[in-house]
Amino acid sequence: xxxxxxxxxxxxxxxxxxxxxxxxxxxxxxxxxxxxxxxxxxxxxxxxxxxxxxxxxxxxxxxxxxxxxxxxxxxxxxxxxxxxxxxxxxxxxxxxxxxxxxxxxxxxxxxxxxxxxxxxxxxxxxxxxxxxxxxxxxxxxxxxxxxxxxxxxxxxxxxxxxxxxxxxxxxxxxxxxxxxxxxxxxxxxxxxxxxxxxxxxxxxxxxxxxxxxxxxxxxxxxxxxxxxxxxxxxxxxxxxxxxxxxxxxxxxxxxxxxxxxxxxxxxxxxxxxxxxxxxxxxxxxxxxxxxxxxxxxxxxxxxxxxxxxxxxxxxxxxxxxxxxxxxxxxxxxxx
Numbered sequence: 001x002x003x004x005x006x007x008x009x010x011x012x013x014x015x016x017x018x019x020x021x022x023x024x025x026x027x028x029x030x031x032x033x034x035x036x037x038x039x040x041x042x043x044x045x046x047x048x049x050x051x052x053x054x055x056x057x058x059x060x061x062x063x064x065x066x067x068x069x070x071x072x073x074x075x076x077x078x079x080x081x082x083x084x085x086x087x088x089x090x091x092x093x094x095x096x097x098x099x100x101x102x103x104x105x106x107x108x109x110x111x112x113x114x115x116x117x118x119x120x121x122x123x124x125x126x127x128x129x130x131x132x133x134x135x136x137x138x139x140x141x142x143x144x145x146x147x148x149x150x151x152x153x154x155x156x157x158x159x160x161x162x163x164x165x166x167x168x169x170x171x172x173x174x175x176x177x178x179x180x181x182x183x184x185x186x187x188x189x190x191x192x193x194x195x196x197x198x199x200x201x202x203x204x205x206x207x208x209x210x211x212x213x214x215x216x217x218x219x220x221x222x223x224x225x226x227x228x229x230x231x232x233x234x235x236x237x238x239x240x241x242x243x244x245x246x247x248x249x250x251x252x253x254x255x256x257x258x259x260x261x262x263x264x265x266x267x268x269x270x271x272x273x274x275x276x277x278x279x280x281x282x283x284x285x286x287x288x289x290x291x292x293x294x295x296x297x298x299x300x301x302x303x304x305x306x307x308x309x310x311x312x313x314x315x316x317x318x319x320x321x322x323x324x325x326x327x328x329x330x331x332x333x334x335x
Contacts, residue, residue: 020231050080236295
């Protein structure tokens with residue numbers, strides 16, 4: 001049975017399934033694609049640097065201000081380690097229409113954590129709490145946080161931080177069951193999600209290694225989490241939310257999309273991405289799309305022919321030629 005709807009301030013998250021923020025992936029095109037396919041109650045933007053905004057103003061980050069009112073409910077994610085800069089950035093994105101501000105304390109890549117932001121904040125609960133408190137006091141919309149278990153194995157700071165975050169006004173928290181130093185290695189340890197859920201009264205999203213409705217059901221049962229956040233599995237499978245929501249609500253498993261249906265969804269993704277990417281040349285947008293579209297599993301068994309075509313594409317026309325051909329190979333069901 002799927003969990004009850006989640007309330008974050010005045011926003012109702014129903015179903016309680018969330019698309020995790022992912023740099024280079026969760027842009028407007030992908031978020032709206034997930035929304036259209038159904039089953040996702042909350043989406044989140046790519047992370048935006050508060051330090052760049054503070055030092056250069058909005059102009060260097062404005063292309064990431066890609067949200068639209070029809071995406072409601074959605075969150076805009078910020079990262080940084082300076083409370084004042086984070087507060088300023090939060091006010092800016094709220095002025096631009098952000099209904100929820102999410103703080104990134106989960107990113108482990110050196111570009112973010114190496115500068116003290118993202119998961120590096122989990123090294124010091126006091127500093128992390130000051131950052132969160134500054135953002136909460138700066139805006140009149142709900143503030144949420146995404147964390148990992150901690151920075152390194154043996155120091156599970158997510159639990160004390162979650163309690164501190166709730167006390168300063170955070171309205172929900174998402175917990176990825178890996179330490180920052182793990183990256184995506186090993187299996188996610190969902191027990192930290194359970195521990196966070198037991199110590200706070202705000203909604204808790206569980207994150208990490210959910211690839212199916214069975215995984216989501218098991219995570220909810222083992223941790224008591226209020227919602228499930230899905231990241232990497234959604235890349236190439238943006239219909240995963242619809243399938244999980246349907247199966248948890250009805251017990252019925254939906255059929256996987258055919259190759260022609262996957263090609264149709266991939267084509268929508270490509271066209272929306274190029275249409276949105278007005279700040280870069282089409283060829284650059286297509287180069288970014290290459291790796292994303294190969295995740296749609298469009299090849300026949302034991303073949304990489306379509307993959308090879310996609311990674312050589314230079315234009316939207318090239319992608320359309322490849323994908324339309326696949327769409328015509330079999331009858332299409334409604335997607």
